[in-house]
Amino acid sequence: MIKITVKSFLKLVELPTKVASVFPFLLGTIYAIYTYERFNFINFIFMFLSLISIDMVTTAINNYMDYKKAIITKGFNYEEHNAIVAFGLKESTVLITIFTLLASGIIFGVLLFLNTNIVILLLGAVSFGIGILYSFGPVPISRTPLGELASGLTMGLIITFLAAYIHVFQGDLFSLSLSGTSLLVTMNLTGIISLLFVALPAVAGIANIMLANNLCDMEDDRENRRYTLPIYIGRERGLLLFKWLYYISYIVIIILILLGIEPVTAILVLLTFIPVNKNIKSFFELQTKKDTFILAVKNFILISLAHVIALALGALLKVML
16 A cells, blocks of 8 residues: 655645745735734734645645546656656545645634634635636636636735735725625725735736646647647747736836835845846747746746845835834
């Protein structure tokens, strides 16, 4: 009997890819500290544990479904990239792992809801649903042209919003309440729109990780009947979209600084343009999972890390001054 080991588990859930959820989480948290000067430690821990668990569930299900539906059973993507094949894991072991992580994600998510309000439950349920449907079902989202949009909005936008909201759920951004038979909705439109724009670089970076993945897998995807966005729009348009999503991110950062929504320290993010643009050019020359896919991940980390550090410095200076 082959049991799951730490190494095979980390490969099954692709732990390094969790930066795609951790950075939006940190971004929303630091933004709440900078803009509203609020921080709730308990909610921070509950959301982090729920988020990581659900993210790992989504990845494990995706690998499991790729394993089950694979038509091509030779090559890097199947024999080395898929942990189930690479480590000879039993299906029952993989399913137990998935359901254990799922239970963990639900438990901490419920605890977070009980400590906040129904907005967390509603948005959490939407994120959870998209996360499961992303890899599971008759037609998983990851096998359609909507993969980039779904991953970008769910992980880049909703996670950033929730990460900020759990610290200011008392009504600073958005609240729902019942008064008799009436549902009262209170919205801080300026605050919400500002936060949405702050999240855009994360949305673009995460969408580009999925886009890069699909551009690298175009040939295999055709054989495995995965009708992703690059299959529909072609490699050339896919590469142009890949490039402009990054460029738009930098334009948004400049606008946020000029409007005073982000501190002047956000100029640090603009310094990442040179290495990011270099990686874009390298990816244009070659698109393979083994050689250049990692460039999309590196770009996301470069921009997101700089963004988080810049906001943290802004929050620190705000307190000091």
